[in-house]
Amino acid sequence: MNTPPSAAEIQQLDALYPALAALPPALHDTVLTRQTAWLSVPAAATVFEEQSPCQGFPLLLAGEVRVARGSAQGRSLELYRVGPGELCVVSASCLFGHHLLSAHGQTTAPTRLAVLSPAALDACCAHEPFRRFVFGVFADRLAELMELAEAVAFQRLDRRLAAALLGHGEVLQTSHQALADELGTVREMVTRLLRRFERAGWLALGRERIELKDAAALRRLAAGEAGELPAV
Template identity: 60%
Template structure:
């Protein structure tokens, strides 16, 4: 993991308490094991939005535990298209990093911050020490199960749903206003900006949305929900 910006710093007591509060499994570790890793094998990294933290094909240099902000984990194609797999927010784990460390293999995806982000970075040795303890190991494998369910749903959507359905689904669940660029939506869906722009124009002509700079107002959420479910919108 590389994080341009402020250099990594040792943990202070306030940051350690914040980490334990966000990741309750750490409270179940033996005190000595938890404190030794936090002292010897953990550092704090602060990175601005858009910072590349790791890349596919690299060896994993550490295990990130997010304190604030978010990390977007995605796979990229040679033509530049990118498909978002998931996001890591405070209290969540990165299964790409953990699978790399467990298997001693190269990373299979890239990770970039989507906003100003602060995280605790465990060294590979620190991650291995904690995963020897059942509470943390069970927590990591539980996260694998949750992410697997999410990735199965993503695979089903990519394989079986049309792009207009997936775009309609992506617009829902954010309230009546979606603040996102066409490129950000394209990245989320694993397509190119031009296709997203054409679909948004089609939705706008139908009266379902109105589009302005980095803002999409939902005018007919019911029609979008119907499209997302693969049903013809009501006339």
């Protein structure tokens, strides 16, 4: 739903994106009041579709967008997530290259975002500090995607799953399918590995709930230091 911003939201966006706040005042005001759609989107909503034209450049005030690439077999590989103060490089590359979107984006929580029109992004990128900011994010995302490609190509799935379980506290509220989507595999493989972890005493499984019992063992596995696990 497109709802006009409050003055407080414009200030919040400027605080999250200093390169935006550094635009010349006339350009800044024109972009945010005339060339930007301000959207409130519920959780689990599609923000943009793969192989569709890009309608604009999103800047997040609140919430999160999961960006993933799908396959003809219905599998999905998470590329990255965009939060407040971050940029979507898939949207930017689509707009700069004038081609269709190479991934899809879906909200993981209620999300408030400002979507700059293609013309607005061009105008902002003509300003050097904003352009440096965008291409700096490109460089960071490229490094992350290279690490992801290396993990998918060379790292065992059990190590990647162990790493995905860590860093979220003792209890994770998530489904096996969500983990499979994050890791770019199928739910059955994730379920099989989680049951092996449970048999080893490392975690306890519930309905969309995973309780970590031995985070140290998971860390050893993620680092490639654990031995063989019990079979299921």
